[in-house]
Amino acid sequence: MKNLIVLVLLFAVQPIFAQIDRSKKPAAAPAKEFKIGDYEKFTLKNGLTVIVVENHKVPRVAFSLIVDRDPVREGNKAGYVSLAGQIMRNGTATRSKAQLDEEVDFIGASLSTSATSIFGSSLTKHQDKLLDLFTDVLYNPAFSEEELDKLKKQTLSGLKANQDDPESIASNVEAKLLYGSDHPYGEILLEEQVESITIEDLKSYYNTYFKPNISYLAIVGDITPKEAKKIVKKRFGAWERGEVPEVSYAVPVAPEENVVALVNRSNSVQTVLDISYPIDLKPGTPNFIQARVMNQMLGGSSSGRLFKNIRGDKGYTYGAYSSISSDPLVGSFNAGASVRTEVTDSAVHEFLYEMKTISTEQVPDFELQLAKNVIIGGFGRALERPQTIASFAINTERYSLPEDYYSSYVKNIQGVSGEDVLAIAKKFIKPENAYIIAVGKASEIEAGLSKFGEVKYLDMYGEEVDPALLKIPDGLTADMVIARYIEAIGGAEALGKIENVQIQMTVETMGQKLEGIQIQAQGMKSKMEVSMGGMVVMSSTTDGTDAAVSQMGNKVPLQDAQKEEQIISSSLFSEFYLEESGADLKLEGVESIEGEDAYNVSVTLPQGGTYNMFFSVESDLKLKTSKVLDTPQGQMTQALTFTDYQEVAGVKFPHQQTQSVGPQQVKMGINSIKVNQDLPEDTFKVN
């Protein structure tokens, strides 16, 4: 008998064990249908449309008021619309901000306002109190000057904080590029504009737009429609309707070819990438449903192509996504990621590759089905929140969607075909008409990005700037660049041990070979002689206070400023003397010297002579000096480049120098460098 029971028990348990085959993904049980919760809708005499979603799961209720007006262009006072929304929460005719805060917090509620909304929620038991506060904020905002000043101060500090945030910078730049400053979506907050906003600006906004006839009120949660109706009549019935202006704007379009918009953030360890352009996509259209499915495959989630490629396969980033947004005025496409600095261009390449692929090749069926499942699954999960039902109801009204838009949503998603996806991708995915916005370390990413299109350097507000200035790391000065150079060639101590240097070189110009010898000694003494077949063709001498130059035996007349320049620029380790000579040094920017980024330091000597020196960003070594000459043919640049640094007596000397004036080049190859030689006393005698 006992055995029998054991046997029965075994049978009872066995079938389940037997079903499990670990090697295969378990099959799904029959799917349950997602039911979209019901809502009630009614309109008050003043035109306020009310939507009620009843849900008693938790004892909470939420009220959201949405003002549905056309976007407002703020002109030279960008920010005032947002401040108008914020100030409503900062005090009413009878309650100061502190009192409002206190009363809201006391019931553990939340109450917030924006330029187009008021939102409040609380436990059901505090609902009456919440509505007192909600309606007070709606009807009786105080618009106090003092609160405006505080909001301005916070806004300005916020602006300052955002200057460090690469994502904020990217989003500013995107707004400016996509829509332009004449469009409400393209306006960017600027300090001086925020300063100029007045309380009258805010009042006028409130008086014009907070009207019931363009508003929706959604009530969600632990409340019955009957009670909601009663409350709404009592609390919102007397709100007066008003004429609200309607505005239209020019529709922004995508650029004709790719534009790389580079914002330098020299301390970045990552590049924030944002590939974006405006699109004409209206909410709730069949195009939107198709675009939604297409974008899901491209970059809608971690199962999208962008994520799989750029994070999964390449590991360039923590996440790579794209989005496609619809809007009654103008929508947009975005694809982006924060990527390691050194793979910035590789990442852009992959983004564009995936964009191109999805718009030229039909997607496989299994991938299409996966995308649909993801969308439908997310749709179903969102239904857990009663707020979702309310937003469905509001959208249906606002965008005049078909009544069954959301109840047919799953069916419509399922109906999108591979052909639909290809057609919609051709229409909306534009790998050749995009703004490629990159916020990162310009000196390291510029060259790589230039292959995708014209590179425009922008500041954090999207204004074009001189690229050279942008790439200087914060805090770096000319003195620091020179200090690094001295360190790089051996350090002050090693340099100090060198009394003099004697350099023998072969000079090549226009097919001829000449002999050169250069001697430099401490005390700003130098001598240079170039000779051909034993005959001196050029010489220059400095003795620390005076200088002489002769060519083919003829003395070249020098003005004082030229003498000063000759003495300093040809002295041993001349950079040492710049400061004590009273020269003015300035870090002008970063420029590319034969493919290598270099800091450009300008030198202005006390007597007015000027020249520039270029130091490698990477190695700190001096790569070049240059000087602008006034010649009978106009201005020409005389440049001397330094390459092939090799160590002699603990100090690195360039073993190849090339001098160029206009198209002429003189190459100087070093044959030997000798240090601390005994020199004849009259070596540096200036004749």
Added chain:
Amino acid sequence: MKNFLSVLLTFLLAAVSAQERRIEFVEYDLSNGLHVILHKDNSTPIIAVSTMYHVGSKDEEVDKTGFAHFFEHVASRKSENIPVGGFTEYVSEAGGARNASTSFDRTYYYELLPSNQLELGLWLESERMFNMIVDSGVVETEREVVKEEKRARYDNQPYGTFIIEMLKRAFTEHHYMWPPIGSMEHINAATIEDFKAFKNKYYVPNNAVLSIAGDIEVEKTKELVEAYFGEFERGPAVVRDEIVEPKQKVEVVDTVFDNVQLPALFMAYHTPEIGAADYYAMNMVNLILANGASSRMNRKLVDETQLALAAGAQDLAAEDPGLSLVFAIATAGTDLEELKATMQGEIDRMKEELVPEKEFQKTKNQIENNFVGGNASIAGIAQSLANYYLIRGNTNLINTEINQYLSVTREDLQKVASKYFNDENRVVLYWLPKPQ
């Protein structure tokens, strides 16, 4: 009679509505030690399937920081029966969502799925627990991803590294001295052998909780859980080094230069572990200081004096004694010493004065609201249940913990503020813009 009925009806309704706030659950152990918690809510056809392992960054060795989190990434990639990427792909195919997180004390994995995909969730979690594969392909890809996560969330964010700087000064012995993200150097150095050892030690059923919430049938789910998890063996008992942080005796003050525009001030006081006698009162002190626009710090620093752009206080509540963080980001042009003195004023006031009745009641109302909000989604419920069991040893705290708060008195608040808000018990960090 009619009146009586209506009174009775009202009573019954009231009872029902009180019942609604209670989270019902069943819990039990499998023979291999895996603890199972099930919460049934059939209102929407979705489920949350989750596992929580009792291992976090505090279990890492000092030269292998960030490892538990790195492991979390690797553990979500591949198993004997799931190809690389399958964890994510299968969940997506099913229309679900998945993610994972690592804290000081525990590692959490979850899937949100349509309820007809319960078996998928169980299969994935059981594969992770028993059949996970760690190979160099997976490790190398995730190594880069984890490093990017560190750059994105910490290194490339203004003030992003404050927690790193704070912890390494606040703790001298305890492994809370680094955050779960760890260091680049250690992430670079992690080897396959490290992964295998970690897996064998911590990823065993007797060190984990399986928590399932949503549209399930309890009996059927129990059978499936047994089928997917019951066939595997218990692992060796987990032995941990219990490190006690010595009491801080001298105030630590330091300055950090960062790429920020606005200076900030961060302070951290050592506080008791979550659930300790003083914990609830200390938590309420933090709420009074910084929860909501009418909180003391917001009112004083942001509204009245406008010394700060933002101000806050936050419990770093953890299994072992943690920290209470108090911080403010200065408005442009503010002198940090003035900001500090004003913050100090609010902290001292907590010590010197009894919190007024009304403010005390406000704090209790806020707590009640937070509790109701936390239980509004099945994802939140699944995680809370797992957390209460694993860290606190009492699952039912999901229903009863609020009473611990409600039993705190105003005198308790003053007492704990005086006990913990002392200079010698804190670290102060001046966060300054790098000189231009």
